[in-house]
Amino acid sequence: MLKAIHHVAIICADYARAKYFYTEILGLTIVAEHYRQQRNSYKLDLALPNGEQIELFSFAEAPPRPSYPEAQGLRHLAFAVDDIQRVVAYLTGKGIAVEPIRVDPYTGKQFTFFNDPDGLPLELYQL
Structure with a gap:
C-alpha cells in the first residue's frame, strides 16, 4: 500500500x-x-x-511551533547518513550546535540531533 x-x-x-x-x-x-x-x-x-x-x-x-516541552504531533525529521562523525564535524564547522552522538539501544546505530533556524529538531541517523 x-x-x-x-x-x-x-x-x-x-x-x-x-x-x-x-x-x-x-x-x-x-x-x-x-x-x-x-x-x-x-x-x-x-x-x-x-x-x-x-x-x-x-x-x-x-504561529511558532511549540517544542519544549515536546508537544503532540510530529516530533522530528531524521536524515540518514553514512558517516555521522563527518556530518557532525561539517555542521559544527558551520556554527551549528549538535548534541553529542548517542547509540540507539535497540539498533546499535549512532544518532544525534540539531535544530534548523526555527528550532525544528532534526536528527542524523547513521546507516
Whole structure:
C-alpha cells in the first residue's frame, strides 16, 4: 500500500534564512520555487539524493511551533547518513550546535540531533 515518504512539509519563520540553511548548509537540491502572491507565501520544493522531498513554506502569520516541552504531533525529521562523525564535524564547522552522538539501544546505530533556524529538531541517523 504505502511505498515511501514522498515529502515532508515545513513552515518557516524567515524564508531566506531557511532556504539558505536547507540548500547551502544541508545541500538539498531546489526542484521548484514559487511565490504565491494571493497568500504572500513562498513554496520551495527541495530534494534529497534519493528523490524524497521537503516542501518549505513561508506564511506571514504562522504561529511558532511549540517544542519544549515536546508537544503532540510530529516530533522530528531524521536524515540518514553514512558517516555521522563527518556530518557532525561539517555542521559544527558551520556554527551549528549538535548534541553529542548517542547509540540507539535497540539498533546499535549512532544518532544525534540539531535544530534548523526555527528550532525544528532534526536528527542524523547513521546507516
